[in-house]
Amino acid sequence: MTGDMLDLLKSFRSNKFVLLVDIRKVFLIVRLALEADKNRFCVFVKDGDRLRCFCYSILIFGFTSSPFILGSILKFHAAQYPFDECQLVMENRFYVDNLVVTESDPAKVRKRLQEGGFVVQSCKSNCNSFRSETRKDGALSAHEVGWEVVLGYRYNPISEKLCITPVKCDASASPKRQILSESARVFNPLSLYIPVTIRSRILLGELWKLGMKWDEEVPPEFQNLAEDLSKLSNMHFCRHTHDGNRSEELYLFCDASKEAYGFAVYYV
Structure with a gap:
């Protein structure tokens, strides 16, 4: 939803x-009108020899189901x-x-x-x-x-302007486990910064090929990459790229190497 x-x-x-x-x-706006619904959101508290039941009358923030229920209500409205x-x-x-x-x-x-x-x-x-x-x-x-x-x-x-949330990567990260954790701090679902973040994937791939264990110390190759990852938020992009109501076309050009794929997309 x-x-x-x-x-x-x-x-x-x-x-x-x-x-x-x-x-x-x-x-807090979403109230549970039916008694059957209130019984689905309840907590039991022991009071002496008695077990008391408290039922919620509103939708609870933090429940796994809460976003789904809220989405259903918004769609109903x-x-x-x-x-x-x-x-x-x-x-x-x-x-x-x-x-x-x-x-x-x-x-x-x-x-x-x-x-x-x-x-x-x-x-x-x-x-x-x-x-x-x-x-x-x-x-x-x-x-x-x-x-x-x-x-x-x-x-x-x-x-x-649009940019990623600033991150501070630990340049001293050495075990493979820590390098993976530090490089994953960059949240970039639109792949705007992929020319830089791909280097961490290539590095991890090389460590796998070498048979490095998760907690085994590796050469200090992550230091320069960590500095570049920490500076990514200084690179800004324009938010507005196109008008949704216009009939336009995408042109995609790509190439591959042994380590990664490269691509460029033009919206015209």
């Missing part, structure tokens, strides 16, 4: 305007309206309680959520008119200037 993160990230790089929204206390683009946004652009929109009227999406009892907060957008509107009623993010975290990446609504 939660939107696919990779699809959301790809959509996030399309179209001119961006809207990022959190729903305030979203799990969206289905109460005539089918339109706004309904598609509400059904497919949520990641748990975070809404990521680039192809719809921000004000219309916000109004429809509020009609369902969902109070939006911490609104972030590169649309000046929407920012002015949310600033008046206090829904604009208090730290509106600077970098925001969007699905693992950092985004600046003012400069329209």
Whole structure:
């Protein structure tokens, strides 16, 4: 029921305007109306010789099932309206309680959520008119200037730049186990930094070929790579790459070596 993160990230790089929204206390809004549902969320406490049962009346944040239930409720609320683009946004652009929109009227999406009892907060957008509107009623993010975290990446609504979350890799990592742990700290699902991060995979592949054990000390080859990985957040990319409503084509060029594949993609 939660939107696919990779699809959301790809959509996030399309179209001119961006809207990022959190729903305030979203799990506390969802109340369990039926007694049978309340019995599914309960805790038992021993009180002397008695065993007391306490049932929750609201959806609990932190349960494995909670994001699924929330997603079902958001889709149910969206289905109460005539089918339109706004309904598609509400059904497919949520990641748990975070809404990521680039192809719809921000004000219309916000109004429809509020009609369902969902109070939006911490609104972030590169649309000046929407920012002015949310600033008046206090829904604009208090730290509106600077970098925001969007699905693992950092985004600046003012400069329209995108980069990874800064990481600090330990250059002294030596055992293969620690090298794998340190190199995995870079969260890069869009592969924007793959020309650098591929080096860690090549290094680990070479260690496997040498038959190195997980906790065996290896030559200090990770030091230079660790420094480069720690500097990746200084490299920024433009968020807006294309307009989603235009008919365009992808041209992919690729080549291979013994160590890795290389590719370049053009969107025209």
